Amino acid sequence: MDLVPSDDQLSIAEAAAELLSAVAPTASLARRRDDSVAISDSAWGSIAEAGLLGIGLPDRVGGADAGMQEETMLFREVGRQLAPGPLLSTVLAAHIALDSGDEALAAEFAAGSLRAGTARSLQHTDHDAAAVLNGELMLWDSTGSTWLVVVTADGAGLVQTDQLLPLRPERSIDPGTRLGSAFANDVPLSHWTPGDTTCIRALVLVAAQLVGIAEACRDAAVTHAKTREQFGRPIGVNQAIKHACVDMTVAAEQARAQLFFAAASCDGDLPDARFQAHAARVIAANAARDNAAKNIQIHGGMGFTMEFEGHLHVVRTETLGQQFGTNEASLEAVLTTGAPQ
Template structure:
């Protein structure tokens, strides 16, 4: 499999990196970390103009019709720059609506997402429950010509200003997807205090939230699992960007930090530690790229590739962060150094859409099933 970017993909990477460097530099990221806004309006407008929200959406609704590979390129740059905003949550919800939404819902939602007129996010995880279908306890019951939702969701990214919430709930015991207006009666949104200072996460309560029947997507458990895989791959790409940037910061630090009359990067033990970090970054890049490519190709092993990438990157992000902190010494613990922001994001990425244990367990189940079928 060829992991080299095409000319168009390379242009997308360069344009994304340039926009974030110019409009969302690290000092601006720090300012956001001290505020309450989910989104910088100017940056969101520029990303919409660049086509990020519609990158993976059908052309008939104004999107670019690209795949998970292109979305992963943008996600990596967002992670590298500690980018804030709902680009990836919106992309995930948009792909779900495009694949399983009714024609009326697709017409209403997708054009607005592409234009940047609003954003969406996925309310999936629940308190003290695994990030899997087994952890879904929210309920949806049929009533008249619609549904009534009840339940609590946690770690919902950028829900404070979202226009739509994609909610996963159980209808007659079976997981299903529903598109909810954030301002609907019975929806309560509360911001959470989390380790990651570069993104905003929320708890959402649904109490007798009434929905018209057309707001139920046709997605069943298999489609929801597939969406979880795609979201996990994009999370891997974000973590890859964070890992790569931590490696850059560490190599830079070990180059100019002098001890015993010479740069610490000249010592063998430090070289080995940096080499270990580089191996983890390269492995994460290969695993993420393969998972994105197999998903776009509809390959038979796409699900296994997503689980393998998610488990590897979730564990690798923590290892790279630990090495970076160790090699920065006391400086790495200070608030003034940018490293702590990357450490926080890496830690959040290691659990979003399931930690390493969740994906390893699922991967083992898939491999056992394949072995039994053979």
């Protein structure tokens, strides 16, 4: 038993953080607000070239042959840096292609030459009808993406974006995520893999981003509490502020620990990995929401401005929170998947 990330895992995180802050800095989100695609081609190219999309894929499709833990380290930084675009959905698409035996397609996603956004049905779907898309759909980062992933607890598959025309762009609350809507009428998914393997991976990697967000908010609030002066002293001397920063720390640490536990459980194929993943998702979502709110509060009036990046943590948390299953669904799963071992 060892929950401390290895040196290799830490260096993945470090390299990812460095690259993401260089090619897709948070400030670029506002600049690209009116662009049809959230991430620039050059940023996408750099990320793909660095091999970040293939970290958890086998080397025969151009991956680095690492596991969910290494992907977790990457996506924690994606969350922390608020990196835009369909990074997670493209990684999931590669796994879906691989799991369904289409290694050529998996290699294209791993290399970044194809991108995948996300489609989620907004209506209830029966278990046995999960491989067919029907009704109102919400789309994440479909612009610039040839494919879309559909991830459910019953299975996961792919659909080509142009099969869902007409596709209507929607204004998104998150400048780093493009939203769209579409309507599907009996559109079958390709590369369908039954079961919740992809869903569990999605949960853990969403949790990873949420943990990164929770940590970033804590760090921003602590820095502000040390430097902002009122009544002649830094505001962090006041317990009302200090203890709020501490609560953010407890939430972030708790979420980080559960995230690592879940990722290691998945890599180790432990019997309660599913429970641990849902728990990680629930805990991380609460931490990200609470910390994002407290960060804005601690920044006072400045916290409410568009200029300050605190709101970006809020909107990314919400946008991610709906992308691959909801918090409510994970809460229910925590209760129904059986007691942790």
